[in-house]
Amino acid sequence: MSKIPEDLHYTEEHEYVKQTDDPGVVQIGITDYAQSELGDVVYVDLPEVGEKFARMDVFGTIEAVKAVSELFCPVAGEVVEVNEALEGDPSLVNKDPYGEGWMIRLRIRNPAELDQLLTAADYAQHIGE
């Protein structure tokens, strides 16, 4: 069973959205299930701070030993921070996807978009757990 924290939002493409201390900013990464399916992550290609994305735009790619996968932006917004630690140690995505393995922090354009994402229960059902 993979970890699916109750308080996060999810996409069908296996990204999660986590509220930060700043109510206008969310943290985005991939789920525990996704990292387990991808296997050992070797590169994460992330955008620059200041880049803007529409909902479901590709904001990066993740290269694992076995496969490559695109990263989709769950909500529209502007990148305010990227996880620089992933460049030195991409395996953080495998070790701690919801914590140290986060990818970007985004200032969201429309908070209502969060309601269109999957709940933990929806996501669990989506991945068949």
Next chain:
Amino acid sequence: MSETELKRTPFYELHLSLKAKMIPFAGFEMPVQYPTGITKEHEIVRTSVGVFDVSHMGEFEFSGPDRNAFVNRITCNDVGALRDGQAQYSAILSDQGTFVDDCIVYRFDDRVMMVVNAANIEKDWEFITRRKAGNVRIKNISDEVALLAVQGPASESLLQPLTKIDLSKLHYYHFEVGSVAGVECFVARTGYTGEDGFELFFRPAHAEVMWHALVGPGRAAPVGLGARDSLRLEMGYPLYGSDIDETINPYEAGLGWIVKLDKGVPFVGRAALERIKEKGPARRLVGFRCLEKGVIPRHGYDVYLNGYKVDIVRSGGFSPTLKEAIGTTYLPIHSVAPGTKFVIDCRGKKVEAEVVKLPFYTGGSVKRAKKPA
């Protein structure tokens, strides 16, 4: 192929109990990795010892008085150069001199065994039986053979206490019949990883006994096909279907050393190979490394030299040992020197790569034969 048609090896239940991730591969349901993960499994084989289930591989057995002569006619290496108890890397070639399959030929005193790629079992069988000549019996024993590869610098010390065979005297590409952990088998000092190691052939009924004798805490770690692929890629060992196939001949693949034109036998493909050798191949398989971080070249990505598409990435991946993205491709013969730069289209991103000498990794523990067979 639908999932219900997938075959299982005798180790299937053991893989499930170890929580392996199973994938369809060459018509079999095979473990691509265990919870350990590909990178770690790779490292274990480079530094210690791992066990791979490779029972999906095919085995043909040739017996009867003309067995050696017959196998010599359908493969390009020289069976006549083998003594009993010796094996050789070889290939089955088409009349055009291209690869039908690559294989290992084992010469026993009373028979010859050929190990072929799982995906090619039916094709090879068709090819071989259609050319049957002389007093030879051919049997497809693929379903009657369990095959485990024990690979890594600690292979010998793991295996020696389990067998009376003196492994210190069993040389690279030699094999011996005996027992391991009480199971009748034959033990070959061969492998596909660049490390010292053995391949054990035995009856499927003994799968569980053999597995538990080899795998477990303080013994070997189970290793999946993912690490098998990254290990062989670091060594530049060709993979059928990627580096070699029915459009590629041995000279192009850097495998001219397995072609014995002068062995005195008109083997399938010889006439074509004589012409190719005379002219020289127009392209050559090279190893490359990506000069940019952040992308991994995958099989099928387009390869451009001086603006022209010349080939695709044949094998590609991330090297856990070298910690960089590497791969193989075919380049025109005048552009194969190490340092030659070219471009790979990685899903729309143009990534520069440069030719490097093969193998990528030279630190392996494999004990090469003093005299290659």
